[in-house]
Amino acid sequence: MASSLDAHLGSECGDDPLKQEVAETIRNLCGAAIKLRNTIAAGGEGLGQAHGGTNADGDIQKELDVVADKVFIKAAKASPLAFFGSEEQESAVRLKPDARLAMAIDPLDGSSNISTNVSIGTIFSILPVEEAHRANPDIVFTQKGSRQLGAGFFIYGPQLLLVMSMGNGTHVFIFSPSFGGFIELSSSIVIVDKAKEFAINASNYRHWDQPIRSYVDDLLAGSEGPRERDFNMRWVGSLVADCYRILSRGGVFLYPGDGRKGYAKGRLRLMYEANPIAFCVEHAGGKATDGTTPILDLEPKGLHDRTPLVFGSKREVERVARYIADPSALAERSPLFGKRSLFRA
Ligand SMILES: O=P(O)(O)OC[C@H]1O[C@](O)(COP(=O)(O)O)[C@@H](O)[C@@H]1O
Ligand SMILES: [Mg+2]
Ligand SMILES: [Mg+2]
Known part of the structure; x- marks a missing residue:
């Protein structure tokens, strides 16, 4: 029997309280990803249509970009996060003042594929928060990628997948509706060395x-x-x-x-x-x-x-x-x- 995401996160974290906070955040993201997957699967008019606004980078926002941003900020608010930095928002949003983590997120990756029923996703990066960051949230998102405590992405495709790493291998989980959660698909995936x-x-x-x-x-x-x-x-x-x-x-x-x-x-x-x-x-x-x-x-x-x-x-x-x-x-x-x-x- 493949192990569940919960069991995996438990073994990655041990007694480390900061890692446990990263794991709690990932669990909340999974809940949000399941909701978003259901919204995508239900389809409906307009998910791939222009929303009417542009994001911080000047890209035209699609309806689903905005829906995804709302779904993930809700999950972020329920998580031990001090700051939320999204592709869809100009500046970082302050969340829990004393929390020790920050998250940068692309709520909906592959926007141009929404209306063509091609796989799309969500990408997240979890960073530590230092005391110096609290006065100026802009600098929390100037930390090098090597400082990430956890990172990964969801794919909304034929299957809902989570690919994640907390710095100890990269692991793939699949959402199982009958189980009601994510179970391990491959543990410590290794990229073959020779490209074809x-x-x-x-x-x-x-x-x-x-x-x-x-x-x-x-x-x-x-x-x-x-x-x-x-x-x-x-x-x-x-x-x-x-x-x-x-x-x-x-x-x-x-x-x-x-x-x-x-x-x-x-x-x-x-x-x-x-x-x-x-x-x-x-x-x-x-x-x-x-x-x-x-x-x-x-x-x-x-x-x-x-x-x-x-x-x-x-x-x-x-x-x-x-x-x-x-x-x-x-x-x-x-x-x-x-x-x-x-x-x-
Ligand atoms: O349309 P292009 O220039 O080929 O760019 C494709 C790239 O743009 C992206 O869609 C950018 O992501 P967003 O949809 O989050 O803006 C990537 O997923 C993809 O690799
Ligand atoms: Mg993207
Ligand atoms: Mg995007």
Whole structure:
């Protein structure tokens, strides 16, 4: 019999009171995710329609973005949290004054997929609160990703899944309606080292810097190129679904910065997208960078910072970094895919 999320959280926390608070928060998020899953499953007019407003980053909010934000702030209010920072709100919201945790959240990830019945999700990051943060809540969300105490994401797809890490492996749970809660699907998931698939929004090719173009060109050249093998491509357009596929069967995801106005650092947000995804990926033996620097080492400047994001199978993410960090090697790369060891599979 697979173990329940409750049993798992109990064994992760032991007698550590702070970890128990993280676990309590995750349990409350699970309750909210089940509610949101029911709302999504019931469908109804308008969940994918524009709500009429824009979020802090200027994205047009969909009805479900706003519903999800409300569902998760309610769960946050019931949790031992001092601050709630959401993609859908300009500034951090103060909750319990003396609480020791803060949460950054993307209440609804993959908004453009809502109306097409493609998997969407919720991404969360739980951080510690220091005394110095209480006077100025803006700085609580400038902590590095390496300080996360827990992070994860839900996927509202054919199944409701929770992927989470509290720094001791990355674990996957599935919601079982008959059990009435989440049960373990895989314990300590490990990302395979050799990538066979890549994920990137190729429609932005003309806006990318040369190293990213060269890297993708070499993948596309397949067995006739320097990699000497074929790659498949997948792009769901929901970060949670692309990440879960990579956790399940390896691969690499790239959302680089590009030349479009406002896209110098790509599209994805550091505090509530890249950091929690990186935490789960790294604790599953993979790697996550902004192209060269580990995501978890980046110094955020604010709640809504963006970052380029590359994650997945470790060797593949390291290879992307070599394309970016060594343009001179690129210049030497033969147009006939000279067999430089740097770029070979
Ligand atoms: O539409 P694009 O540029 O391919 O971007 C897709 C990316 O944007 C996102 O939808 C951004 O998340 P939100 O839906 O939370 O804004 C990611 O899930 C996804 O990876
Ligand atoms: Mg998102
Ligand atoms: Mg979102």
